[in-house]
Amino acid sequence: MTAATSMELPYGMTSYTDGRPDEKALVVAAQRGVSEAFAQLVRLHQRRAYAVCRAIVLTHEDAEDAVQEGFLHAFKALDRFLPDQPFGAWLYRIMANASLDLVRRRKVRDADELPEAIPMPFRDPGESDELRRRLNLALTKLTDRQRSVIVLHDVEGFTHGEIGEMLGIPEGTARSDLHHARASLRKILKDVRSDL
Amino acid sequence: MSDFRLFSSDDDEVVRGLRSLYAAPAGDAYWNELEARIMARVSDVELGWWTELERWVRPALVAAAALLLTAGIAMFRAHQDESDMAVETMLTSPSVPVSTAIRPSLDNDRETRIRYLFGCTNQEPSCSAQNSKR
Numbered sequence: 001m002t003a004a005t006s007m008e009l010p011y012g013m014t015s016y017t018d019g020r021p022d023e024k025a026l027v028v029a030a031q032r033g034v035s036e037a038f039a040q041l042v043r044l045h046q047r048r049a050y051a052v053c054r055a056i057v058l059t060h061e062d063a064e065d066a067v068q069e070g071f072l073h074a075f076k077a078l079d080r081f082l083p084d085q086p087f088g089a090w091l092y093r094i095m096a097n098a099s100l101d102l103v104r105r106r107k108v109r110d111a112d113e114l115p116e117a118i119p120m121p122f123r124d125p126g127e128s129d130e131l132r133r134r135l136n137l138a139l140t141k142l143t144d145r146q147r148s149v150i151v152l153h154d155v156e157g158f159t160h161g162e163i164g165e166m167l168g169i170p171e172g173t174a175r176s177d178l179h180h181a182r183a184s185l186r187k188i189l190k191d192v193r194s195d196l
Numbered sequence: 197m198s199d200f201r202l203f204s205s206d207d208d209e210v211v212r213g214l215r216s217l218y219a220a221p222a223g224d225a226y227w228n229e230l231e232a233r234i235m236a237r238v239s240d241v242e243l244g245w246w247t248e249l250e251r252w253v254r255p256a257l258v259a260a261a262a263l264l265l266t267a268g269i270a271m272f273r274a275h276q277d278e279s280d281m282a283v284e285t286m287l288t289s290p291s292v293p294v295s296t297a298i299r300p301s302l303d304n305d306r307e308t309r310i311r312y313l314f315g316c317t318n319q320e321p322s323c324s325a326q327n328s329k330r
Binding site: 035038039042043046047050051054055060064067068071072075076131132135136139150151154155156185189 | 209210211213214215216217218220221227230231233234235237238239241
């Protein structure tokens with residue numbers, strides 16, 4: 001059993017939940033303007049937030065931008081958040097929206113500036129083996145949404161319902177996107193296996 | 197979290213590939229730095245004059261709405277008072293008697309009749325002409 005530790009928050013609030021600061025207390029404190037409480041929320045959620053953004057945008061740099069934008073939006077909208085609701089779900093929805101906005105902006109910019117350029121979405125200087133190279137290529141054949149769904153599900157472990165909520169699509173659509181994404185990947189990568 | 201996986205064990209390699217492609221940066225230094233960047237941006241928002249402005253937008257809107265409502269009620273009451281006063285003045289003021297407006301037409305009518313009647317008895321040319329026509 002994990003020992004509970006406590007955390008002192010301003011306004012006489014003490015918070016502890018099995019060694020982790022109580023999220024609800026942090027949210028309430030952050031809503032009252034305690035920036036340390038918001039910093040704690042950032043610390044708690046930034047890795048997962050990054051994963052959500054990374055699944056939607058094309059590069060690590062864009063994911064970083066989206067995470068920062070997302071936390072900024074969350075901070076501005078914090079007074080409208082009801083502390084009884086799950087903070088993570090609310091935050092990841094904001095992250096997904098920030099990422100989708102960024103993808104849209106990039107598309108508009110690319111269409112304006114480089115109409116004939118084919119984006120190379122995944123920059124991974126360390127990739128060496130053929131499978132990863134082909135995997136990269138295969139992922140570019142998927143639609144943005146299919147790619148996001150397969151990464152959020154298979155890499156990050158989100159459920160169809162959570163993915164649907166984040167991306168603003170019905171759960172059934174998320175399920176079908178995942179099915180099609182896997183079918184496409186299997187088809188493309190089948191040739192790789194036979195080559196390897 | 198994940199409810200089920202459609203990939204077979206043959207596809208584990210693909211999942212591993214995906215995970216390595218989408219791996220989050222390792223090391224606390226990176227995350228500390230990202231947190232610092234996020235909090236710096238948040239501080240900018242906190243300190244900005246627009247935050248103070250945003251804080252006052254709602255109360256200002258409520259105050260403006262209340263002011264408009266009060267002004268509307270005041271205008272309505274003023275208008276109603278004016279109407280009441282006008283009616284009251286009209287009903288109570290003795291300067292212009294109600295009969296004055298009606299009397300002339302009645303008088304004219306009666307006078308015409310009297311003239312007609314008396315005109316015929318007097319030997320006036322107009323009267324004789326009328327009699328001759330009859």
